[in-house]
Amino acid sequence: MEKSNLFTLNVESKQGQELILITDEVKELVKQSKIKNGMCFLFNPHSTASLTINSYLDRNTQVDLDSEIDRIIPTRVNFYHIVDTPTDASGHIKASVIGSDLLLIVEDGDLLLGKSQGIFFWEFDGPRDRNVIVKIVDC
Amino acid sequence: MSEMLKQILSLPDLISEQVPVLDRRVRVAFTHKELLSIKEIVFTGCGDSYFAGLGARHFFQRVCNVPTRALPALEASRYDLLDYKSQFPNNPLVMATSVTGKVVRTIEAINIAKEQNGLVIGITGNPEGPFAKACGRIIDCYLPPLPHCPGVRSYRMSLLVMYLLGIHLAEVKAIISQREAGVMRERLKETATQLADTIKLSQKKAESLASILKEVKYFVFIGDGPNYATAMFSAAKIAEASGLIAVPQNTEEWAHYQYFESAFPDAPTFVISNEHRGYPRVLELLEPMRRIGRRIIAITSPECKELTSFADYVLPVNKEVDDLFSPIVYAAGGELFAAYLAEAVNANYFRENLENYKNFNNTIYTCELMPKAEIKKRD
Numbered sequence: 165m166e167k168s169n170l171f172t173l174n175v176e177s178k179q180g181q182e183l184i185l186i187t188d189e190v191k192e193l194v195k196q197s198k199i200k201n202g203m204c205f206l207f208n209p210h211s212t213a214s215l216t217i218n219s220y221l222d223r224n225t226q227v228d229l230d231s232e233i234d235r236i237i238p239t240r241v242n243f244y245h246i247v248d249t250p251t252d253a254s255g256h257i258k259a260s261v262i263g264s265d266l267l268l269i270v271e272d273g274d275l276l277l278g279k280s281q282g283i284f285f286w287e288f289d290g291p292r293d294r295n296v297i298v299k300i301v302d303c
Numbered sequence: 304m305s306e307m308l309k310q311i312l313s314l315p316d317l318i319s320e321q322v323p324v325l326d327r328r329v330r331v332a333f334t335h336k337e338l339l340s341i342k343e344i345v346f347t348g349c350g351d352s353y354f355a356g357l358g359a360r361h362f363f364q365r366v367c368n369v370p371t372r373a374l375p376a377l378e379a380s381r382y383d384l385l386d387y388k389s390q391f392p393n394n395p396l397v398m399a400t401s402v403t404g405k406v407v408r409t410i411e412a413i414n415i416a417k418e419q420n421g422l423v424i425g426i427t428g429n430p431e432g433p434f435a436k437a438c439g440r441i442i443d444c445y446l447p448p449l450p451h452c453p454g455v456r457s458y459r460m461s462l463l464v465m466y467l468l469g470i471h472l473a474e475v476k477a478i479i480s481q482r483e484a485g486v487m488r489e490r491l492k493e494t495a496t497q498l499a500d501t502i503k504l505s506q507k508k509a510e511s512l513a514s515i516l517k518e519v520k521y522f523v524f525i526g527d528g529p530n531y532a533t534a535m536f537s538a539a540k541i542a543e544a545s546g547l548i549a550v551p552q553n554t555e556e557w558a559h560y561q562y563f564e565s566a567f568p569d570a571p572t573f574v575i576s577n578e579h580r581g582y583p584r585v586l587e588l589l590e591p592m593r594r595i596g597r598r599i600i601a602i603t604s605p606e607c608k609e610l611t612s613f614a615d616y617v618l619p620v621n622k623e624v625d626d627l628f629s630p631i632v633y634a635a636g637g638e639l640f641a642a643y644l645a646e647a648v649n650a651n652y653f654r655e656n657l658e659n660y661k662n663f664n665n666t667i668y669t670c671e672l673m674p675k676a677e678i679k680k681r682d
Contacts, residue, residue: 180480241336247327249475250335291482 169197171298177213177290180251181234183226184285190268190298191275197300200273206266207297212255212289214262215296220282229286233258248289255288262286270300306452307544307642307652311635312502317446317456318495318631321463326488328442329467332424338475341422343395344371346465347379347412351458351536352400352426358532358630359465365627366479367472376408381678384415393422398465399438402457404429407670410437418675426464428457442468452652453543455638458536462631466491494631497621501635504619509636512600512616513643516571520547523561523597524573524637527554527581532630533602534575537637544645546654554581558588568596573618573640575602575633576610579626589613602636 171193175184194204208215219225243253266283269276277283285296344363346356356373363371374383379397389395397416401409404427414437416423425438428445435441444460467488474484516522522541526534534551541549552561554576564570572592576585586609592599593613601607601614604622611617618636645652654660 180477241334241339243335246334247330249477249481250339251477252481253335289481291480 169199169300171196171300173296173298175285175287175294175296177285177287177292177294179287180290181230181255182287182290183216183218183229184287185220185282186285186296187220187275187277187282190283193298194270194275194300195273198273199270199300199302202270202300202302204268204270204275205299205301206268206283207299208264208285208294209297210259210264210292210294212252212259212287213292213294214259214264214286214288215266216262216284216286217266217277217281218284219280220284221280226284233262233288237261252289258286258288305642305646306450307455307645308639310449310452310455311638311642314455314459314635315495315499315502318459318463318498319492321460322467322488322492322495325442325444325460325463326467329464330471332440332442332468333422335475337393337422338472340391340393341369341396341472342391343389344369345379345384345395345397345416345421346371346373346400347376347397348400348409348461349376349406350539351454352402352406352409352461354532354535354539355400355458355461355465355630356398356532357535358529359462359469361529362466362469362627363472367469367476368478369472374412376406376412380408380412380415381673384412384419384421385675385678388419389421392420395421397421397423398426398468399423399434400426400461401432401434402428402444402454402461404432404434406434407672410434411672413437414672415675415678426461428460451655453540453638453641455540455634458634459631463491466628490625491628494624494628497624498632498635500621501619501624501632502639504621505636506639508616508618509639510643512618513640513647517644517647519567519571521567521570522547522549522573523557523570524549524551524575525554525557525561526551526575526633527584528579529627529630530575530577530581530633533633533637534573536630536634537573537575537602537641540638540641541644544641544652545648545650547644547648547650554584554588558591562591562595565595569598571600572597573600573602573637574610574614575637576607577604577620577624577626577629577633578607582607582610585610602633 239254245253360371425441524534538549538551599614600616
């Protein structure tokens with residue numbers, strides 16, 4: 165979907181919790197926008213998932229992130245949110261802690277990212293069909 | 304159109320409306336801690352409320368991996384729950400159903416379950432009644448009252464609550480993902496369409512069958528697995544609607560019991576079966592049924608060709624029905640037949656026209672609620 169450089173990126177998670185690298189897909193949208201210099205805003209419209217930037221070079225960094233977020237916010241049986249599952253309840257906390265948006269710089273028609281940095285969609289309560297909304301503006 | 308028929312025809316809309324409503328109530332009925340501590344489940348109730356537990360219990364065993372029994376309220380209160388105290392706190396989960404909210408024996412079962420440290424919840428259409436008060440915690444299944452007739456709506460409400468709780472329990476236990484639970488809830492909701500189709504397929508046939516069999520006084524309904532409940536429910540509808548004799552039986556047990564009956568050799572025998580686990584045994588029993596003269600009426604999917612081609616009469620069921628949810632849909636054939644049979648024999652529901660049935664101040668409806676100590680004294 166494209167409406168004045170507003171895009172929706174479909175992300176399908178396959179596991180309960182996982183980091184999904186979406187850098188290439190976002191870069192492709194920047195290219196499609198034809199914007200050379202501006203900002204790329206990513207918004208995750210889900211309450212049990214987040215967006216984050218981290219190293220994509222070593223897969224074990226993602227394993228560490230997953231295990232550490234579980235250590236900080238473990239899935240417990242005494243959450244007050246009982247409509248769904250315990251993992252869903254902890255997923256809500258994780259989502260708020262990590263955050264649901266990213267603001268990136270577009271320079272020379274590409275994202276300005278560090279060499280090892282990748283954009284990750286972080287699923288906390290999958291598997292699910294998810295979306296990331298991407299808005300690219302000239303400035 | 305009879306009241307019972309009207310209420311049967313209202314079932315598909317009832318199901319599609321109530322699945323999301325009941326789902327919201329079911330999901331907040333227990334904390335995760337409570338759900339994750341369940342090691343055993345007992346369904347209990349009387350009449351249709353008991354049958355609903357019989358129909359739904361397989362879901363809990365197959366999908367939730369929790370041993371689940373369905374017990375008539377007297378067995379639950381004075382025997383099973385009284386004699387066995389779980390070593391685990393808040394166990395078993397006792398899910399009791401009383402649509403009217405006044406059934407004394409079910410209240411007794413709840414009281415005993417609490418004394419034995421069970422976790423209790425009531426399913427009731429009367430959230431202010433004595434049953435609700437005894438339970439403390441209920442899932443409200445109130446429906447605006449309709450004219451009195453053999454219950455078909457309340458049975459579906461009870462089943463829906465039980466299945467929805469089973470789906471939620473499975474997702475909380477992480478046996479299925481939330482996505483899979485969502486799909487399962489949709490499948491449950493689809494029983495509304497499947498039931499509408501089944502009514503469409505079988506209504507005229509049930510009407511004409513009732514006309515053919517209106518002189519008959521004795522009927523047998525057989526089923527197994529989830530549809531053992533359907534056999535019980537269907538037979539009860541015949542008795543309630545027309546006062547005739549209708550006997551439910553487990554498929555296998557028919558061969559050990561009704562097979563030897565020769566008083567009514569051509570007794571209409573309703574064989575309730577889909578293509579699942581009990582079907583091969585059903586097929587084996589068809590020849591002896593025919594040999595001893597039974598008239599075979601199949602309540603089945605058109606996919607069960609061996610059964611439909613052998614039967615004298617078929618009340619078709621939509622072929623998409625999920626085995627685990629089948630009691631919701633497979634009950635249509637029997638209840639439609641019961642409704643039309645009552646019309647054909649000009650029967651008043653529940654014998655309300657008979658003088659000796661009019662006194663409600665009798666021990667059928669008012670009975671003694673016994674506390675644990677009193678029951679124990681009788682040992």
